[in-house]
Amino acid sequence: MAHPALPIFTPASGEEPPTLYLHIPFCKSRCAYCSFNSHACQSPPAAYLAALASQIRYWSAQEWCRERTFATLFIGGGTPTIYQGHELAGLVRQCLKSFNFREDPEITVEANPNTVTVEALTDLRRAGVNRLSLGVQAFSDRLLAGLGRSHTVAEAGLAIAAARRGGFANLNLDLMYGLPGQSVTDWRESLDQALAFGPEHLACYELTIEEGTPFGRLVEKGALTLPGEEEGLAMADLAHALLAQAGLARYEISNYAASGCQCRHNLNYWRNGSYLGLGAGAVSCLSGFRFSTVAEPGEFAGLVQSGELPLSEGECLPxxxxxxxxxxxxxxxxxxxxxxxxxxxxxxxxxxxxxxxxxxxxxxxxxxxxxxxxxxxxxxxxxxxxxxxxxx
Ligand code: SF4
The missing domain is CATH 1.10.10.920 (Arc Repressor Mutant, subunit A)
Known part of the structure; x- marks a missing residue:
């Protein structure tokens, strides 16, 4: 396969081990607030996985990657678990075989509650995945429906149980606050219910309204009522207090973890380390050279298939x-x-x-x-x- 030459990377001093990210840009349906690079589909294309596999082969052969030992692998989306467990496990195994990884890499897969089974999660564990991040968002069917989420509270409970049965001892739950129709009491209930499952990590994000999303359009028309600033602050304070009591220490603005369970992959972003991102819309930063991949999954797969490097833009940061x-x-x-x-x-x-x-x-x-x-x-x-x- 012929690819254009890559820019020459200047080695940076004091560099820490890079991380590897694979993007799966598909979800069962689109949430009303979502501005991520994700497309609704019921059955994700095999051609996309083949293109990712090809990119793993290509990048793992590049000098910059061969000279380095990667610290973590993160498969995010979208909803990675929209693919079968064995398909994702195959990608993980290929990454571990192709790139140099440290001895105990953190390997995370993101999942949504209605796309996991014990069998699929067991496949992932066997392939080396040791961290699961579940997009639970709220423990209220009313609030989940309002967000346009495709799962229920009951499905979230089943997914958490499946994760434990599948052998995951490092589990993150994503939760959101500042939602339309959410009171401080609703938020407390979500936090209490999440904590009852004993997660090792919680990410609590305040809803942000992005232009071009259904929520963005509703806000423009004045048709969406969100909790006020004071309520938002009260929700944030409540999270800090309840999570600290539960032994989850806040280590980033929105992230809380039990001792030793901080997300190493994200710590590398916050420390502005190098990272390689593969897949549609993924961004990489290799020793200060930042570039992104074309965002549309079909275009990404087509370019890879025709032997071209699917990059959209790049810059060398001063x-x-x-x-x-x-x-x-x-x-x-x-x-x-x-x-x-x-x-x-x-x-x-x-x-x-x-x-x-x-x-x-x-x-x-x-x-x-x-x-x-x-x-x-x-x-x-x-x-x-x-x-x-x-x-x-
Ligand atoms: S599950 Fe996540 S990525 Fe998919 S549409 Fe909803 S917010 Fe976006």
Whole structure:
């Protein structure tokens, strides 16, 4: 298969092991708030999996990949488990055989509750998948229907039980708050029910309204009522309190984990490490060279089949831009950004680079500048977006 030549990557100093992401851009139906690269279909095309397999072969033979040891593999979507368990297990095995991975890689598969069975999950476990991330979103059929989710609360319970029976000891549940028609009491019920299943990891996201989605159009017409700002803050506070009581420590703005169960794959994004993304719309960043893949799954598969590299755009980020990105992404983590890591990679420090902007934020009590790291304070976390906007 003939592919155009790749750009020459400059080796970056202080680089940490990269991560590998595979994107499955299909879901049973589209949720009303979704702006991800995902397409509704009942039976996902085999040609897409073949194209992914071809990309795994291609990229694993590239020098940049051959010289590195990957830390994690994450199959996300969309709904990866819209494919059969053995099909996904085949992809995982191919990745493990083709790329160098550290001895105990974290391997995550995302799933939606009505697309998993014990058999499929057992297949995935046997292939080496050791983390399952379930998009539960809410423990209320009324709220799930309002979001346009294709599953029920009962199906979520069955999926969690199937995950445990399939051998998953590291389970993440995604939950959402700030939903239309959701009260603080509803949110407490979702949190209580989620905690009753003893997940090792919880991701609690506030609903964001994106343009071009059904919810975006309803908001434009003034036809969607969302909880107010105060209620949203109360929901966030409730999550922090209940999850801390349950032993799930907050380690990122929206993520909570039991000890040792932080998502290593996502930590690499927040630390602005290198990552290779394969599949329609996937983004890669290899030693500061960022590129994305064509988003439409049929076009992606067609280009791969005809021997072309399915890239859409790429840019080599200047050092200062990568430094700023590392600060902004890193501040999402409660541990903040390490000065030593920044110096090693960029030869820059936040104090030296931002000067007065950082002094102001510190005086306002929104960031804490320690001896070794910079982080958001308790007052800064709820207004993280505004703080980060000043550092972009
Ligand atoms: S399941 Fe996730 S990716 Fe699929 S449509 Fe819903 S929000 Fe989007």
């Amino acid at each position: 050092l200062a831009a990568r430094f700023r990105e590392s600060v902004v992404m890193g501040l999402r983590m409660l541990e903040g950004v390490s000065f030593a890591r920044l110096e090693r990679r960029f030869g820059l420090t936040p104090k030296g680079y931002y000067g007065k902007i950082l002094d102001d934020l510190e005086q306002q009590g929104l960031v804490a500048v320690g001896k070794d790291s910079l982080r958001l304070t308790k007052a800064g976390l709820p207004v993280a977006n505004q703080v980060l906007a000043r550092l972009v």
